Amino acid sequence: ELKVEQNPLFLSMQEGKNYTIYCNYSTTSDRLYWYRQDPGKSLESLFVLLSNGAVKQEGRLMASLDTKARLSTLHITAAVHDLSATYFCAVDESGEGNEKLTFGTGTRLTIIP
Amino acid sequence: SQTIHQWPATLVQPVGSPLSLECTVEGTSNPNLYWYRQAAGRGLQLLFYSVGIGQISSEVPQNLSASRPQDRQFILSSKKLLLSDSGFYLCALLAGETDTQYFGPGTRLTVL
Numbered sequence: 001e002l003k004v005e006q007n008p009l010f011l012s013m014q015e016g017k018n019y020t021i022y023c024n025y026s027t028t029s030d031r032l033y034w035y036r037q038d039p040g041k042s043l044e045s046l047f048v049l050l051s052n053g054a055v056k057q058e059g060r061l062m063a064s065l066d067t068k069a070r071l072s073t074l075h076i077t078a079a080v081h082d083l084s085a086t087y088f089c090a091v092d093e094s095g096e097g098n099e100k101l102t103f104g105t106g107t108r109l110t111i112i113p
Numbered sequence: 114s115q116t117i118h119q120w121p122a123t124l125v126q127p128v129g130s131p132l133s134l135e136c137t138v139e140g141t142s143n144p145n146l147y148w149y150r151q152a153a154g155r156g157l158q159l160l161f162y163s164v165g166i167g168q169i170s171s172e173v174p175q176n177l178s179a180s181r182p183q184d185r186q187f188i189l190s191s192k193k194l195l196l197s198d199s200g201f202y203l204c205a206l207l208a209g210e211t212d213t214q215y216f217g218p219g220t221r222l223t224v225l
Contacts (some may be wrong), residue, residue, distance in 0.1 A: 033213065042203060042219045043157075045209040088156065092212075100147070100172060101214060103157040 002027045002093045006104035014112050016078050021107045023072040023089035030067045031092040031100065034074055036085045043088065046075075076109075084111045115140040115208050117217030125223045132191040134175075134220050139185065143198030146187040147208035148179055148216060150200045157203065163187060199224045 003026040008084040013019050030051050047056040049065035049072060056063050060083065062075045071091070072089055087109045090101040126132060138144060146200035148160040169179050169216045176195060180188045185205060196218040204217040 031212075033204075035216075041217040045213050045215060048213050050211065091216075098157045100162060101157075102159075105156045 001027075002102045003089060004089060004091050004102050004104040006087075006089060006107050008044050008107060009105060010108050010110075012112055013076075013079050018078065021074040021076075021087055021109070023074070025070050025072075025089075025091045025102075025106055026091055027091075028067070028070070029093055030065075032072045033036045033063050033090045033092070034072070035088045035090065035104070037088065038085050041065055046087075055073050063097050079111045081111045081113060084109055115144070115184075115215060116208060117201075117204055117206060119204050119213065119217040119220050121220060122218065125225060126194050127225055128196055129193045132189070132194055132198070132222070134189040134202055136189075136217060137185055138187075138206050139187075140210060141170045141206065143184055146181065146188065146191050147205040148207065149203045149216075152200045158223075161189070167220040192222045196224050198222065202206075203214065 005020050005024045032049045034046040036046050037043050046063045047063040049063060052067040054065045060077045065072045076088060088106045089104045092101055120139045121158045131198050145161045145164050150160055151157050161169055161171055161182045163169050166184055177191050199222055202220045202222060205214040207214055207221045
């Protein structure tokens with residue numbers, strides 16, 4: 001059974017600081033997704049990482065994938081309040097992008113002024 | 114671009130009552146569709162997915178069922194709700210060159 005673990009589960013950080021969220025998974029896969037969820041809302045797609053060494057960046061967020069280590073990171077640079085949300089990683093075990101995703105537990109990020 | 118509609122947005126139902134949640138999509142044909150549930154403060158759990166009309170795969174044994182009567186319609190049902198069925202139900206479709214799952218606005222279900 002595929003397991004996807006995120007850490008930390010909760011993160012409070014000051015505006016302007018940098019931090020990293022980690023996503024570990026238990027089986028071989030080269031397809032990983034990051035999503036954002038605002039309180040009471042649905043999930044918004046952030047990044048799709050499709051191969052070992054893949055790196056994607058959008059604004060203050062940067063995601064990377066190391067398939068050999070079975071690890072993905074979401075790095076936050078110079079955090080701003082608008083980034084406060086819960087972030088989920090999800091792994092497609094099939095590697096084909098057409099089947100089920102297993103989600104991590106989520107990291108609730110709070111940016112403090 | 115694709116659009117996902119979910120109905121209703123919120124629902125409060127008594128234990129033992131039936132359930133029907135609807136998901137409809139626009140802007141695509143023959144999409145893979147998914148039902149997820151998110152319990153309060155938790156991650157997402159895949160319940161069902163469908164690759165076409167009448168084709169349903171169940172991921173978790175439970176008192177829920179799903180149907181796909183039309184290409185762009187996915188329905189989640191129950192004959193008798195349990196307290197543990199409370200949660201945020203999300204419909205998703207697979208789209209784009211990167212085969213990303215995109216989520217609808219969700220239905221928040223409270224079973225009392």
